Amino acid sequence: MKLFNNKTALLLTLLGALLVLVAPPFLKNYGIYLLTYWLIFIIATMGLNLTIGYAGQKSLGHAAFFGIGAYTVAILMKAGFSFWLGLPAAAMICFVVGLILGFPALRVQTIYLAFATLGFNTAIWLVMRNEEWLTGGTFGINNIARPSLLGFSLESNLSYYYFVLAVALILAGLLWGLLRSPWGKAFTALRDNPIRAESLGVDIRNYTLLSFAIGAVYAGMAGALFASLVQFIEPAPFAVGASIMMYLMVVVGGAGYFLGPVVGAAIGVVLPEWLRDVPYVANWYLPMFGAAVVVLMVWLPDGLLSIPDRIRAKRAAREASAARKISATNAAKAAAASRMGVSS
Amino acid sequence: MTDFLQLFFSGLATGSIYALAALGFTLLWQASGTINFAQGEFVMLPAFMMLGFMSLGAPMLVSFVLTALLAVLLLGWVFKRGVVDPLFKYGMMPIVVATIGLSIAMRNGVRAGFSAEAHPFPGLFADKLFNIAGVTVTLQDIGTFALAMVIVMATQAFLAKTVTGRAMQAVAQNTESASVLGINVPRMIFYTFAINAVLAVAAALLVTPTYLAKFDMGEGLGTKAFFAAIIGGFNNSRGALVGGLIVGVCENLASAYISPAYKDAVALLIFMVVILFKPQGLLGKKEERKV
Amino acid sequence: MTQSLLKVSDLKKAYGAIQAVGGVSFEVMPGEIFGVIGPNGSGKTTMFNSVLGQISPDAGSIELNGKNITGLSPLALSRQGVGRTFQTLQVFGKMTVRDNLIVAAQEHKGSMLSRMFAPGDSGLGGKADALIDQFRIRHVADKLAGTLSYGQQKLVDIAMAFMAEPDLVLLDEPCAGVNPSLVGGISSLLKELNQNPKFGRKSSFVVIEHNMDFVMDLCHRIMVMVEGRVLAIGTPAEIRGNKEVLDAYLGN
Amino acid sequence: MANDICIEFDDVVAGYKDFMILNNLSFKVRRGSITLLLGPNGAGKSTVLKTLFGLLKPRQGRILLDGVDISGASQKELLAKGIAFVPQGRNLFGQLTVWQNLELGGITLGTKTTHERIPEVLEFFPRVKERLHSQASALSGGEQKQLEVGRALLLRPKVLLIDEPSIGLSPMVVQDVFKLLQKLAAQGTTVLMVEQNVKSALKMADDAIALESGQLVLHKKASELLADPNIERLFLGGGHVPGAVVPAAAGVPL
Amino acid sequence: QDVIKIANIVELSGAGATAGTNFKNGVELAVKEINATGGILGKKIQSVTTDTQSNPGVAKGLTQKAIDDNVFAIFGPVFSGSIMVSMAESRRAEVPNFTGGEAASITEQGNPYVFRTSFTQAAAMPKVARYISEQAKLKSIAVLYVNNDFGKGGLDMIKKALANSPTKILSEISTESGQVDFSAAVLRAKQSNAEGLFAYTNEEESARLLRELRKQGWNKPVIGETTLTGQKVIDLAGDAANGAIAHVGLTVDAPLPAIRAFRAKFEKEYKYVSDHNGMKGYSGVYVLKAAIEKAGKLDRKAVAAALHTLKVKAADQPGVLMDVTFDSKGDLDRESFMIEVKNGKQEVVATLPPLGAAAKK
Ligand SMILES: Nc1ncnc2c1ncn2[C@@H]1O[C@H](COP(=O)(O)OP(=O)(O)OP(=O)(O)O)[C@@H](O)[C@H]1O
Ligand SMILES: Nc1ncnc2c1ncn2[C@@H]1O[C@H](COP(=O)(O)OP(=O)(O)OP(=O)(O)O)[C@@H](O)[C@H]1O
Ligand SMILES: [Mg+2]
Numbered sequence A: 001m002k003l004f005n006n007k008t009a010l011l012l013t014l015l016g017a018l019l020v021l022v023a024p025p026f027l028k029n030y031g032i033y034l035l036t037y038w039l040i041f042i043i044a045t046m047g048l049n050l051t052i053g054y055a056g057q058k059s060l061g062h063a064a065f066f067g068i069g070a071y072t073v074a075i076l077m078k079a080g081f082s083f084w085l086g087l088p089a090a091a092m093i094c095f096v097v098g099l100i101l102g103f104p105a106l107r108v109q110t111i112y113l114a115f116a117t118l119g120f121n122t123a124i125w126l127v128m129r130n131e132e133w134l135t136g137g138t139f140g141i142n143n144i145a146r147p148s149l150l151g152f153s154l155e156s157n158l159s160y161y162y163f164v165l166a167v168a169l170i171l172a173g174l175l176w177g178l179l180r181s182p183w184g185k186a187f188t189a190l191r192d193n194p195i196r197a198e199s200l201g202v203d204i205r206n207y208t209l210l211s212f213a214i215g216a217v218y219a220g221m222a223g224a225l226f227a228s229l230v231q232f233i234e235p236a237p238f239a240v241g242a243s244i245m246m247y248l249m250v251v252v253g254g255a256g257y258f259l260g261p262v263v264g265a266a267i268g269v270v271l272p273e274w275l276r277d278v279p280y281v282a283n284w285y286l287p288m289f290g291a292a293v294v295v296l297m298v299w300l301p302d303g304l305l306s307i308p309d310r311i312r313a314k315r316a317a318r319e320a321s322a323a324r325k326i327s328a329t330n331a332a333k334a335a336a337a338s339r340m341g342v343s344s
Numbered sequence B: 001m002t003d004f005l006q007l008f009f010s011g012l013a014t015g016s017i018y019a020l021a022a023l024g025f026t027l028l029w030q031a032s033g034t035i036n037f038a039q040g041e042f043v044m045l046p047a048f049m050m051l052g053f054m055s056l057g058a059p060m061l062v063s064f065v066l067t068a069l070l071a072v073l074l075l076g077w078v079f080k081r082g083v084v085d086p087l088f089k090y091g092m093m094p095i096v097v098a099t100i101g102l103s104i105a106m107r108n109g110v111r112a113g114f115s116a117e118a119h120p121f122p123g124l125f126a127d128k129l130f131n132i133a134g135v136t137v138t139l140q141d142i143g144t145f146a147l148a149m150v151i152v153m154a155t156q157a158f159l160a161k162t163v164t165g166r167a168m169q170a171v172a173q174n175t176e177s178a179s180v181l182g183i184n185v186p187r188m189i190f191y192t193f194a195i196n197a198v199l200a201v202a203a204a205l206l207v208t209p210t211y212l213a214k215f216d217m218g219e220g221l222g223t224k225a226f227f228a229a230i231i232g233g234f235n236n237s238r239g240a241l242v243g244g245l246i247v248g249v250c251e252n253l254a255s256a257y258i259s260p261a262y263k264d265a266v267a268l269l270i271f272m273v274v275i276l277f278k279p280q281g282l283l284g285k286k287e288e289r290k291v
Numbered sequence C: 001m002t003q004s005l006l007k008v009s010d011l012k013k014a015y016g017a018i019q020a021v022g023g024v025s026f027e028v029m030p031g032e033i034f035g036v037i038g039p040n041g042s043g044k045t046t047m048f049n050s051v052l053g054q055i056s057p058d059a060g061s062i063e064l065n066g067k068n069i070t071g072l073s074p075l076a077l078s079r080q081g082v083g084r085t086f087q088t089l090q091v092f093g094k095m096t097v098r099d100n101l102i103v104a105a106q107e108h109k110g111s112m113l114s115r116m117f118a119p120g121d122s123g124l125g126g127k128a129d130a131l132i133d134q135f136r137i138r139h140v141a142d143k144l145a146g147t148l149s150y151g152q153q154k155l156v157d158i159a160m161a162f163m164a165e166p167d168l169v170l171l172d173e174p175c176a177g178v179n180p181s182l183v184g185g186i187s188s189l190l191k192e193l194n195q196n197p198k199f200g201r202k203s204s205f206v207v208i209e210h211n212m213d214f215v216m217d218l219c220h221r222i223m224v225m226v227e228g229r230v231l232a233i234g235t236p237a238e239i240r241g242n243k244e245v246l247d248a249y250l251g252n
Numbered sequence D: 001m002a003n004d005i006c007i008e009f010d011d012v013v014a015g016y017k018d019f020m021i022l023n024n025l026s027f028k029v030r031r032g033s034i035t036l037l038l039g040p041n042g043a044g045k046s047t048v049l050k051t052l053f054g055l056l057k058p059r060q061g062r063i064l065l066d067g068v069d070i071s072g073a074s075q076k077e078l079l080a081k082g083i084a085f086v087p088q089g090r091n092l093f094g095q096l097t098v099w100q101n102l103e104l105g106g107i108t109l110g111t112k113t114t115h116e117r118i119p120e121v122l123e124f125f126p127r128v129k130e131r132l133h134s135q136a137s138a139l140s141g142g143e144q145k146q147l148e149v150g151r152a153l154l155l156r157p158k159v160l161l162i163d164e165p166s167i168g169l170s171p172m173v174v175q176d177v178f179k180l181l182q183k184l185a186a187q188g189t190t191v192l193m194v195e196q197n198v199k200s201a202l203k204m205a206d207d208a209i210a211l212e213s214g215q216l217v218l219h220k221k222a223s224e225l226l227a228d229p230n231i232e233r234l235f236l237g238g239g240h241v242p243g244a245v246v247p248a249a250a251g252v253p254l
Numbered sequence E: 001q002d003v004i005k006i007a008n009i010v011e012l013s014g015a016g017a018t019a020g021t022n023f024k025n026g027v028e029l030a031v032k033e034i035n036a037t038g039g040i041l042g043k044k045i046q047s048v049t050t051d052t053q054s055n056p057g058v059a060k061g062l063t064q065k066a067i068d069d070n071v072f073a074i075f076g077p078v079f080s081g082s083i084m085v086s087m088a089e090s091r092r093a094e095v096p097n098f099t100g101g102e103a104a105s106i107t108e109q110g111n112p113y114v115f116r117t118s119f120t121q122a123a124a125m126p127k128v129a130r131y132i133s134e135q136a137k138l139k140s141i142a143v144l145y146v147n148n149d150f151g152k153g154g155l156d157m158i159k160k161a162l163a164n165s166p167t168k169i170l171s172e173i174s175t176e177s178g179q180v181d182f183s184a185a186v187l188r189a190k191q192s193n194a195e196g197l198f199a200y201t202n203e204e205e206s207a208r209l210l211r212e213l214r215k216q217g218w219n220k221p222v223i224g225e226t227t228l229t230g231q232k233v234i235d236l237a238g239d240a241a242n243g244a245i246a247h248v249g250l251t252v253d254a255p256l257p258a259i260r261a262f263r264a265k266f267e268k269e270y271k272y273v274s275d276h277n278g279m280k281g282y283s284g285v286y287v288l289k290a291a292i293e294k295a296g297k298l299d300r301k302a303v304a305a306a307l308h309t310l311k312v313k314a315a316d317q318p319g320v321l322m323d324v325t326f327d328s329k330g331d332l333d334r335e336s337f338m339i340e341v342k343n344g345k346q347e348v349v350a351t352l353p354p355l356g357a358a359a360k361k
């Protein structure tokens, strides 16, 4: 597992944690809202990172689950059920639908799979838009309440932020546990070489389906939190474009790096917001954002979090070179000592 | 019956448009193993370039040629040097994301720097209607269809029949082996993207009169073209044509006879059926033996 | 009469006009090392792939311990104690050598659910290390398998097949590209696993090889395939003396 | 005589990114000889050939062909100088046909010459000839390797770099290929070959070079080496005890 | 406070980019003019534009940001979905919010801080319906709408408006925004055998639709809303636009001096002809000016209260473009036109009085 191997990284993470925990009360509404938005996308892309980064299933339909989660909670709450019923319901439904979406992955891979999932996203989106009796159609669902927890209202932006933060941390912990168990290796094996994996007893069908299903659960939870954050949903944020953005976040952050989504979601959510306020950029913030993504990719094709790996690999390569040099000298000596050697 | 034929022929016209856009995908896949998510924008940008040249008073043909040259430089050479070269060896994911970034930049760049409006674009063909047995088609429809046909066949022939075309495919399949044989890999990649740029300009010329020159015209076009290409067979140029026409016609029929609200699901449905029976697409080559 | 471990009857597989395997039958006895040789393109690999569920044969049946296993998936076969290696390199390029070995056996321990809570190396670390030493790849144990030399990857590939302690292992050209000093090692290892039933049973092997010294020294019986058919089955001595085999395959 | 020397490595350091595989490697290869490159797995044999063929750039030192420094030359230039390379592993264009693979092999020759030579080459590989219009990936492992060797021979190279041709080839075909190489060498082609099939290879080779950890440990006449009792211990696995002590030289890490 | 800060939160990218950009341009043009002529109550306006990406979640965040920045009023978003979310924020902060959205539901939430810059569909459709059944005397129509909140809202309202009239709706044809091929849609309309077609789509799609109608030889009346007969449509559709009739609340082609002046100024500034969204943004700022001047002080509450009974005459305040009145819900009312395209020119065929006036009659 590639997380932190050294103290500086640990320190950095602690600092970051302090920032997310302590800083928000000092922010204005918009800042808190943005941070919450970011956290929600971290949760969603954490799931996608499992599907794409670890299990290697090219999915371009993640926003559909995001949407299913959001609509589940919204519809249930409109029907009078509690958020606390909606959240697990969203997770469950996404799990089941995720399993189903996994099936094309058993038949096609790479770009074909990407488009199967993209198509799935379109289909879900069409249902959200056309089935007005259920989803409110293009008018969406308005006035979605924020929940209260043990009698404590999460209505304010700040309390809702801490709630989302807690959920994000719990979900991250669970994923971390899963990835460092044998499952993590099985997913990676599936990504690297499914044929070989199967011949070694890795149940590629189950792992493929589960990589979608678990990823979907994360997206569904994120969607549920999203509905309650924005308090209004309509089909647009769950269209194909959103899936593509999530894919972008995962890859830019670093697919297959545990903390990739944290960085990726920051790039996808916070960077454009920040660019808006940069002098001279304002009107051009989206082109600038697009260009930044291109530059980032060209610079770090394996994502931002590959930087420590790069440094580590460089150091390891240097050490290995040195070791090889020593053994080379020994070999030469041994050869000279034996009767064999360089003649001529 | 007349209705059906009317839908069918209108569908063919739309289908040829999809086919033209899809052709770029199949070309890049066959000859460089890359996917370009900015392909729709690669059609959009030349449309604006041509409009620009025409607004400076250049006749259509001159604008076309100038745009083609400019596109080969920008969408061919610069794109290759800036994006493809550094990312080529890292597989599909980084290129996909870089081109997503590029499409965001291009689309919004045109919007922010030029205009969010749709601009009319002169048709290559006279505005003429033909009525054959109750079915009306425009000269533009016929012309687009015919030209799409010619362009697809020419591309296919080039890739399959010429040594250069095959060398380009070789680069996509195994870059290191290709260079070991003395194939000039960078040049082949340049050819690929240069041809792609020219195809994009041709597509822009034929597509824009219907689509209108607008910053986001590439968005819808790109997605439809993707599905068309995959249905027809991603590794076959003729597949782009077949896929495009099938999607165009079926969408029309479905929106007339089934439900217009679910029209966009048609491409998806065909795609699902196709991968169930022929994962490599209708005309696609089977995947190679793996073990 | 003891029951055969693997019984292949009249196996056929054609690709268009090419009859890659055209009716092959043979039996492998428990505890046997069974060699398969034959000229290039004689259908050896295709036979393996059909037996192992990688491709579906046109006709014929395959039995394991008397049970019909025709058409079972590679996964099911692996679960039934059948391991294999591939002719082409098939390692997990983005995993370390050690993880390659661990993942090769972890799925045979416990259920999927229990593995969710198992330690990262599934308790297989020790075994992996033992094999790493045996195959002399200690110095690359923590490198990504994809960055090894051809021969090193081949060694990892073979070692993986042994991690799960299968009853029957099908090896497709295990020695190709391996340094002769290690070929001897592989041969010894196979013999050891075959003769010292560490786990209360003897492992059996089916080996495709073009290295005649290796095959002749190791195998109890050898099958010669030519043009998708069985030309001869016999002991190494018989095969070496078979004139048809000499003409078709061995030369000299 | 310097004149005799076709290829020369002069103090070459090369490797993958920061990982140096070849450490100050120097050796010479005589013109028209078959020189074997031997060594344990991971010694750096393939790296030598890749560096020679410009796929890796040397960090230090020079690589000379007929006395001219060729480090940094492109593959196209090297092919023009008459060097051809058959790498280890699979190097075909799987989705193209056998014929198209051959055609591309001759891309530096021009279509006409290529078409003339293809039938000549195919004479040596009847299995391949039968499958001319199959997809290359459909061929068996050995058939693919034959096709690869044939593809390189099309060029009638002056210098042939060939990395473990015997992998996957049946014994008879190995013999055929070795004979073919001998014939080429007799006609003046310099062959630098990596082989693990040491015994047979030494019988047909002129010289042998052994590498360990990217360092030259031996350079001898093949016949001398074949007669050496140590060769068993070093290269042929003689006296190896399973799981036990590894022969000193072959067991050095890396 | 020496400047009046306003936030311009609009769709500059995504599906609403064209509408949003026009709205924004209108607002900025008005701000520039007002500042050049001394501002409001002697204070200059400072406007900051941000892009919602046509995404309600972002719109909500940006509205909070504007409120954090203590703006006096908010303009936009244009998309009904987005304003539905963001107006909850502006209401909480008691900041007047002008929207370009036309969905009826916006002002039905009882939000005292939200104001229209145009008719609601609820107000426009009865006028159209009356024209269809009373003037055009069509016994049946087919409705072709774009399947988004704009089109869907229009469909719902026209259905409601025609419910008690002799005109029957025989077919409801859904189309996509950005749709290119209208052959199936037109065929459906033909097959319905309706006496006319009511089209409710955006400009570009309207142009494509008109071309397809001509291609398939449609010769019955085509009636629509503003987006059917705009100059843009005529430019794009050419001859095929001739004969199309539309109800137009705000149009640059209206034969009024204030609007003529606006059109010229806008075209000079941005090098293209504004659509109705540009007029919404432009007139909205002038309405705010009128309201502040009426309240006489820079107090949000007072201004909001003033707006609820505001009546502005174009003669006094040319920037509002047409006489306009606001009601207690924040809806506005004014005159509108029926327009027909003849020889590539828009001609006013009827002027429809404000609803309030019509009701009084
Ligand atoms: N792409 C690579 N990146 C990093 N290290 C590599 C790479 N390829 C090879 N190596 C390392 O370089 C060393 C030498 O590799 P090389 O392929 O030259 O060995 P070789 O002598 O040809 O071995 P073999 O007989 O197994 O083919 C090995 O230790 C290997 O791990
Ligand atoms: N997928 C396929 N499509 C077409 N032909 C195939 C396919 N797979 C195998 N063949 C053909 O079947 C024959 C047998 O192939 P196979 O790989 O089994 O040979 P092999 O005995 O393993 O040879 P080698 O010793 O060279 O590995 C070959 O002639 C090969 O070309
Ligand atoms: Mg084989």
Ligand SMILES: [Mg+2]
Residues within 6 Å of the ligand: C149, C150, C151, D045, D046, D047, D088, D163
């Ligand atoms: Mg090697």
